[in-house]
Structure formats: structure tokens, C-alpha cells
Amino acid sequence: MAMTGSAPGDSPLTFGVEEEFLLADTRSRAAAPRAAEVIADARPVLGPRVQGEFFASQLEIRTDPASTSAGLRAQLASGRQAVAAAAARHDCLLVASATALLTRHPLPITDAPRYREIARHVGPLATGAGGGELSGLHVHLGTFDRAEALRLSHRLRPWLPVLQALMVNSPFADGRDRNCASWRALQYGQWPTVGPAPVLDERGYDALADRLVTDGTVLDRRMIYWYARPSEHLPTLEIRVADVNADLDATLLFAVLLRGLASSLLYEAERDAPAPDVTDAQLAAAHRQAALHGLRGTGVDPSGTSRPMIQLLHLLLRRSTPGLEAHGDLAEARSLLGAVLANGTGAERQRVFHRRHGSLHHVVDGLAALTARA
Numbered sequence: 001m002a003m004t005g006s007a008p009g010d011s012p013l014t015f016g017v018e019e020e021f022l023l024a025d026t027r028s029r030a031a032a033p034r035a036a037e038v039i040a041d042a043r044p045v046l047g048p049r050v051q052g053e054f055f056a057s058q059l060e061i062r063t064d065p066a067s068t069s070a071g072l073r074a075q076l077a078s079g080r081q082a083v084a085a086a087a088a089r090h091d092c093l094l095v096a097s098a099t100a101l102l103t104r105h106p107l108p109i110t111d112a113p114r115y116r117e118i119a120r121h122v123g124p125l126a127t128g129a130g131g132g133e134l135s136g137l138h139v140h141l142g143t144f145d146r147a148e149a150l151r152l153s154h155r156l157r158p159w160l161p162v163l164q165a166l167m168v169n170s171p172f173a174d175g176r177d178r179n180c181a182s183w184r185a186l187q188y189g190q191w192p193t194v195g196p197a198p199v200l201d202e203r204g205y206d207a208l209a210d211r212l213v214t215d216g217t218v219l220d221r222r223m224i225y226w227y228a229r230p231s232e233h234l235p236t237l238e239i240r241v242a243d244v245n246a247d248l249d250a251t252l253l254f255a256v257l258l259r260g261l262a263s264s265l266l267y268e269a270e271r272d273a274p275a276p277d278v279t280d281a282q283l284a285a286a287h288r289q290a291a292l293h294g295l296r297g298t299g300v301d302p303s304g305t306s307r308p309m310i311q312l313l314h315l316l317l318r319r320s321t322p323g324l325e326a327h328g329d330l331a332e333a334r335s336l337l338g339a340v341l342a343n344g345t346g347a348e349r350q351r352v353f354h355r356r357h358g359s360l361h362h363v364v365d366g367l368a369a370l371t372a373r374a
Helices: 035-049 069-088 113-122 146-166 183-188 202-214 248-270 280-296 309-326 330-343 346-357 360-371
Strands: 015-025 050-052 058-062 092-095 136-141 228-230 237-243 298-300 306-308
Touching: 015 069, 015 248, 015 360, 035 050, 035 058, 035 069, 050 069, 058 069, 069 092, 069 248, 069 360, 092 360, 136 248, 146 202, 146 228, 146 237, 146 248, 146 280, 146 298, 146 309, 183 280, 237 248, 248 309, 248 330, 280 298, 280 309, 298 309, 306 309, 309 330, 346 360
Parallel strands: none
Antiparallel strands: 015 058, 015 092, 015 136, 050 058, 136 237, 228 237, 298 306
């Protein structure tokens, strides 16, 4: 990482995004297991940027690493547009919701050896009642070696519940109001290893990862699903805490804030600023607050003090300011954040749409229209 000994932004920190989407049938609005056909249709345009996912009604669109927010936004938009068009040709809507609002059981697992193996390993956590398709948004930060990625993971820990709260987008699932802001977070949190990343150095990471595989907690290191994890196939730190959002600007805001915050925290670390003093129990409670209440919940600051999420969000923006300024993103971050706060989180917008129209079919339509508006 070229940040050592330099001010934030002396060498741009690259970032990339992976968005998981659902396909909904244009007539029933239920999740439709046609991802293979839609991917094949979109691949001549997007190549390997569009991939299959765990469920046959789900796919993933990836960006290449970007050095500017404009470059990242262009890739996000082109990916959504290409796949939405392909979905329409197969009587589907492309829907960015972190849960399927309407689905059919049994849930269709993608016919691939690894996904079948994972389904056997986690059993009803993936396919049982109340589960449903879950779709996340993952951001890769880097380039880092493993030691650098783990140091950054440690400093990011108290801020991830705040960013999770900003991105909540799954109040409904499987035809029901789940009385929360992120049903995905509550369901996914039951999977093995999903949760705050432990504080580890490189040797500790290797020892723990090997133990998790040996004792059967996970099949392999790729099944370590901490909220911040060193990627096993890329030289990056992968952040896995967010719901996918229909509003592309919310996705861009999340990525821009993460990069700005990471740059600022790395600069602080180089100058021996104190590391966060937050326990795993405090973090688990803060993540649950984010899942239940979004920005109306309570989180924890780096000193371990409880604070309202909305207050922590403004603290995060201030803490990120040096990195945002260095990458030329400060004005855009403020503008995007202002729009999200004015319009509401994804979960709040889904609830407003449901109250207005009274039907989950209409919520699916609204999400699909916003997803395709890239």
C-alpha cells in the first residue's frame, strides 16, 4: 500500500463494488430462478463482471477497481443498465432489495458444486422458512497485503455499524413485514462466522482461519464471512456489512465514505493514533441496533461510548474528511449524504411506498424502477 509515510491521497486508494441483485417475475413479482439465462444474455456486454450467485434467482454485478468516484459510478450504472435490459428480455425485473419481498419455496439453489456444498453445510439457515434470498453489497478497498488489511480492519470496526445503518434496505421478506430495517442482516447473522471481524495480526489470522476450516465451522477460507475480511483471491480488504440498495447514489455514497474513512484511518495509524477501544459485545449490539432500527438506532464510538447512529454518521463524515478531500470526494459525499437523509434509507423508502400503495407487488415495481434508473 503506497500510503506509508504520506498524507491521505498522495497515492489514490482504489475501490471496487460487488452488488447482488434479485430477479422478479414480471407477472407475479415473485423471485424468478432465471439468473443463468439473464447472465448469458448480459455477458456479451459485461463479460465476467456479471456472475451467478448462491440462489438461482440471484446474480452479482461487479466493477473493476476504480480510482475515482466518477469511474466507479459509470461502471455501476452500465452494469445495472445492461442486466436490467437482459432481465426484461426474459420476463424479469432486476430488483435491488436485500431480501426477496415475494418468493417461492423450496428456494432454488444455483446448480453448481460449491453452492450445493454450502447449502448442505448451512442447511436450513439458507433454505429454511424465514430465510429467503439475501442480497448484499460488498466493497473492496486496496491494494493491501494481508497485514495491512488486518490493521485497517481493526480501525474500521466501530464505524461499520454506522455504515450498515445507512444502507438498511430489507424491511419486508417472503411476503411479510419483518418489523426491522434489515431482515438480511438478522438472517445472515446466523450463518457461521458472520459478524464483526476479530482483532488479529497476520499470524493470528492464519491460525484462526486454519482452525475454522479444521473444526468444520467453514468449508474453506472463502466461507469466512466477517464484516471486514482480507480477500482470499484479491489483494484487498472486503467490507461485507451493507444491504444492496436500489438507489445507485446510496451505493456510491457507501463506497466513497468507506474509501475516505479508510484513507483517514490509515494516515492516523501511521502517526500512532490510538486504536479503537471497543469490545466484540459492544459491536455485536451496535450491529443489531443497525439491523433493527437503521439510523434511528444506537451505536458506539471508537472510545466505546454509546451514541445515536445519526450522530455517529456525522462524526464519521468529519473523521473521513481528510481522505475525502484528498480524493476530491468531499463535496460529492456531502451532497449524496444530504440526499439520502432527505429521502430516507432504503428501508424507510420501502415502507413509505408500501403505505402509499398498500401492496408488496407495488414495492417490487418501485424498487425495480429505481434500480434501472442508473
